[in-house]
Amino acid sequence: MKRIPVSGPSITEKEIAYVTDAVTNAWYANANVYNDRFERAFAEYHGVRHAVSLPSCTSALHLSLLALGIGPGDEVIVPDCTWIASAAPVSYVGATPVFADIDPDNWCLSPQSFAACITPRTKAVIAVDLYGNMPDYAALAEIAGQRGIAIIEDAAEAAGSRYCGRAAGTLGVTGTFSFHGSKTLTTGEGGMLITDDEAIYRRVMVLRDHGRRPGDTMFQNAEVGYKYKMSSLQAALGLAQIERIDALVERKREIFGWYREELGNCEGIVLNHEAQAVHNSYWMVTVILPEWLGGKAGVIQALSKQGIDSRPFFSPLSSLDAYSASPMARAARARNTVSYAVGAHGVNLPSGLNLERADVARVGAAVREMLSERVPAVATAHASLV
């Protein structure tokens, strides 16, 4: 029985041709051709002035915080349920991450919890487009605007999603993307920062190149910076991917549609939500399972026995050893009831771009079987003896 992987990209002749051309020709005078083309195509798709190719989304978030001048003594609000890369750069710059609760429907930052977490030290909020979904940006922008708080949009999981017709990544002062092999668009590893803000863009360009000023040819570094670049081979792969983004998002939505056919009528479970204002690119199909199944770890194990790979919904950051000792995490554990309820029972189902309809049928049957197994404890014990 073929194992069904949890995620992975779509690579075609186009990607192979571009990367082959890059490794053959993108040297000497042509060294930057693919980075320029990828950045221009990415900026054009998103309707923004600037796109900067980077080694990762983590570095894009790091540069966003640095360019906004955020540092020691500042607080940055982050949703409790997200990949740690959303929050780790806050620590890199010496600021303090504050973990706000998520919304029970879209699983993204709750505007109410965001407002409740604001203090005089709050300088920015990192809004995360979780699993392709998007938070209520109208509400977030209103709260942030009143207090002079910058919105950074972590769109790592949401390339191709839209909020009120606006592309994911364009709802903050900067938008950040990941091209890790698991994401909707991939360059193997890689990232992008997009912005319409000229000052932020200029600052990012200096910081990402060891503190070199624009046009510096004499290696006269103006300050100590970082080395955050993407190779031309990765950029060639990325160019092919952004040229195919509409087809890739359409496929993600088709895969979600298959899951809805398989699981949409099951009682007691919840699949990804799509609000009226949102066009969801469904990076990861996710199911929240009933409490009686006993939590996500057992579900993942049971699926694995049937040759199906899955992943846990992000556990709240405030529950992780990485943060558990911080006073902010202690406060979050008491406050973020939705993060703890959803985080305990959510599982990401196989969502790779190579999935076939029959794979989703297999996953659907496995989940339905699990849900049908609710029997009294005595009967379960007896059955295991037979």
Ligand SMILES: *Cc1c(COP(=O)(O)O)cnc(C)c1O
């Ligand atoms: C994948 C991911 C990142 C990090 O991306 P890298 O390119 O691995 O640095 C950041 N935020 C979220 C929400 C992600 O899913």
